[in-house]
Amino acid sequence: GQQLNQSPQSMFIQEGEDVSMNCTSSSIFNTWLWYKQDPGEGPVLLIALYKAGELTSNGRLTAQFGITRKDSFLNISASIPSDVGIYFCAGRSSGTYKYIFGTGTRLKVLA
Amino acid sequence: DSGVTQTPKHLITATGQRVTLRCSPRSGDLSVYWYQQSLDQGLQFLIQYYNGEERAKGNILERFSAQQFPDLHSELNLSSLELGDSALYFCASSDRDGRGGANVLTFGAGSRLTVL
Numbered sequence: 001g002q003q004l005n006q007s008p009q010s011m012f013i014q015e016g017e018d019v020s021m022n023c024t025s026s027s028i029f030n031t032w033l034w035y036k037q038d039p040g041e042g043p044v045l046l047i048a049l050y051k052a053g054e055l056t057s058n059g060r061l062t063a064q065f066g067i068t069r070k071d072s073f074l075n076i077s078a079s080i081p082s083d084v085g086i087y088f089c090a091g092r093s094s095g096t097y098k099y100i101f102g103t104g105t106r107l108k109v110l111a
Numbered sequence: 112d113s114g115v116t117q118t119p120k121h122l123i124t125a126t127g128q129r130v131t132l133r134c135s136p137r138s139g140d141l142s143v144y145w146y147q148q149s150l151d152q153g154l155q156f157l158i159q160y161y162n163g164e165e166r167a168k169g170n171i172l173e174r175f176s177a178q179q180f181p182d183l184h185s186e187l188n189l190s191s192l193e194l195g196d197s198a199l200y201f202c203a204s205s206d207r208d209g210r211g212g213a214n215v216l217t218f219g220a221g222s223r224l225t226v227l
Contacts, residue, residue: 033215042113042201042218043154088153090216097167099216101146101154 004091006102014110019076021105023089030094032072034063037086037104046087047074081109114138115204115219123225129190132222136183136204142166143185144216145177148199160185189224197226 006023013019023032031050035043047058049065049072056063060077072089089102114137124130136143145157156169160179171177174192179185189196200223203216 031214035218040221040223042115042203042220044113045215045217048215090154092214097159097161098144098156098169100156103153 004089004100004102006087006089006105008105009103010106010108012108012110013079015079015081017079019079019083019107020073021075021087021107022071022073023091023102024071025091025100026070027091027093028069029072029091030069031092031099032063032065033090033099034061034072034074035088035090037088039085043088076107079107079109081111083107084109113217113219115140115202115217117200117202117219117222119222120220121223121225123227124192125227126192126194128192128226129188130192130224132187132189132200132202132224134185134187134202134204134219136185136202137206137217140204140206140217141183142205142207142214143179143183144203144205145171145185145187146201146203148201148221149195150198154201157187192224192226194226197224199223 034046037043047063054065062075064073086104090099092099116135118133141162144159146154157171159167177187199221201221203218207214
């Protein structure tokens with residue numbers, strides 16, 4: 001099925017470090033969503049983006065809607081152990097009903 | 112608690128069998144989406160309903176079917192099950208039909224299906 005490309009696929013970082021991940025698409029999107037999934041749980045919405053160039057923060061998380069409308073970025077500052085999990089991006093094109101999800105970035109934080 | 116309720120949480124069955132997964136959306140949400148997540152994979156879109164009508168279809172197998180009832184709960188039916196159908200099945204709901212802006216998905220905790 002159709003998926004977005006996320007990178008990196010996984011990363012180990014030290015507690016306190018900043019984290020960056022991105023999501024790219026071959027299609028233009030008019031909405032980007034970022035989710036976090038803990039093991040055995042459903043994804044939880046972190047940030048929603050609706051406009052090209054938009055920069056939105058949620059605590060230590062900041063996400064940006066790429067100018068080309070084909071990419072999005074998520075940054076986590078000063079990571080803590082509870083940031084461990086899988087981060088998914090999801091995008092939707094104008095005039096369509098479905099969200100396409102990225103392949104996920106698995107984050108592991110070393111205390 | 113996200114407000115989206117999925118049952119059962121776990122289900123173990125044999126190949127060739129049929130199962131039904133149930134989803135109750137958040138109060139006030141009219142749209143229901145179904146996604147499949149195989150081991151260590153992303154979320155694959157299966158199907159979406161809005162207020163009882165099918166609105167979008169993904170790579171849903173012919174052996175799978177779904178519907179949304181007048182009370183807005185939805186059921187995903189999986190038949191002639193194969194080993195490869197083992198996965199987490201997530202339901203998500205939204206208050207909009209999905210095409211307009213400001214539409215976000217709220218996910219349930221998922222139903223884990225194991226086919227032996």
